[in-house]
Amino acid sequence: xxxxxxxxxxxxxxxxxxxxxxxxxxxxxxxxxxxxxxxxxxxxxxxxxxxxxxxxxxxxxxxxxxxxxxxxxxxxxxxxxxxxxxxxxxxxxxxxxxxxxxxxxxxxxxxxxxxxxxxxxxxxxxxxxxxxxxxxxxxxxxxxxxxxxxxxxxxxxxxxxxxxxxxxxxxxxxxxxxxxxxxxxxxxxxxxxxxxxxxxxxxxxxxxxxxxxxxxxxxxxxxxxxxxxxxxxxxxxxxxxxxxxxx
Numbered sequence: 001x002x003x004x005x006x007x008x009x010x011x012x013x014x015x016x017x018x019x020x021x022x023x024x025x026x027x028x029x030x031x032x033x034x035x036x037x038x039x040x041x042x043x044x045x046x047x048x049x050x051x052x053x054x055x056x057x058x059x060x061x062x063x064x065x066x067x068x069x070x071x072x073x074x075x076x077x078x079x080x081x082x083x084x085x086x087x088x089x090x091x092x093x094x095x096x097x098x099x100x101x102x103x104x105x106x107x108x109x110x111x112x113x114x115x116x117x118x119x120x121x122x123x124x125x126x127x128x129x130x131x132x133x134x135x136x137x138x139x140x141x142x143x144x145x146x147x148x149x150x151x152x153x154x155x156x157x158x159x160x161x162x163x164x165x166x167x168x169x170x171x172x173x174x175x176x177x178x179x180x181x182x183x184x185x186x187x188x189x190x191x192x193x194x195x196x197x198x199x200x201x202x203x204x205x206x207x208x209x210x211x212x213x214x215x216x217x218x219x220x221x222x223x224x225x226x227x228x229x230x231x232x233x234x235x236x237x238x239x240x241x242x243x244x245x246x247x
Contacts, residue, residue, distance in 0.1 A: 005067070008165075008183050008194075012068070014163060016108070017047070018047040018048065018051055021224055023055065024223075025225070026052060026105065027055055029103060030102065033056050033057040036103070037057070037100060038057045038058065039060050039061070039101045039104040041092065041105065042062075042064070042106050042107070042108065042111075043061035043069075044063060045071040045072050045075065046072025046073075046075055046082070049061040050082055053081060059080075059081065059082040060082075060101075062084070064088055069084050089106070089123045089126075090123060090126065091126075092130075093126035093127075093130055096130045097130065098130060099131070101130050101131050102131075104131055105137070106123065106138075106139050108140065109142050111141055112144070112200070115199065117199060117205055120201055120205070120209065121209045124209045124213075131241045132241070133241055134240060134241060135241050136238060137210070140223070142234065142235070144201055144202055144235070145202050146230060147177070151171075153168060154167065155168075165181065166182040167181050175200060176198070177199075178195055178196075178197055178198075179196050179197070203235055206219075210237070214239035214241055214242065215239065215240055215242050219235065221233070221236070
């Protein structure tokens with residue numbers, strides 16, 4: 001069976017276009033990205049990694065889905081110092097140098113695809129291990145505090161020139177959420193229905209996971225650094241690895 005993301009790889013860049021506000025936030029962490037080492041964890045089709053490469057960062061990026069990595073590699077301008085690979089959110093630290101990156105990020109609700117909060121914590125620890133002391137970790141997920149408290153059952157439908165992408169949240173046992181989607185191709189009878197399980201990651205969960213190895217933990221409701229509120233659509237968290245700490 002085709003994987004969830006393999007089924008939408010052709011439409012991915014159209015329904016999830018590059019958001020330069022994400023790149024702006026990362027660039028604002030430094031006085032220019034020249035020479036900065038960036039690790040993109042769960043890179044999808046690589047648009048953000050390529051954008052940061054265009055801004056002079058040295059970027060390593062990985063995704064678990066081979067079709068996504070292939071699409072990213074096909075898009076990559078050869079002149080950029082951007083490298084794509086297939087890897088796993090829980091095992092990547094074996095393949096990337098310890099204490100070597102200036103920022104590691106995992107965006108797009110990717111962490112919620114892990115099977116448990118324990119494994120989300122494992123990712124946080126793995127990210128800490130590859131970051132330099134004083135470097136940054138950046139995470140973005142759907143604001144699951146809002147989803148749960150308001151019993152959100154549907155995310156806004158995305159409509160682009162060629163596609164309609166419907167996204168539904170269905171509560172399951174043990175707090176798990178079934179993420180059920182329908183991708184419809186306009187001017188065609190084609191449609192693709194898929195579902196997978198998501199683990200809700202609350203703000204307090206992230207606070208606990210980050211507290212041991214990170215400091216200056218900041219929560220935002222968007223990549224424009226708007227204040228995080230209970231009804232914010234996103235949970236964006238930025239934290240700094242404790243200075244002098246090697247994992």
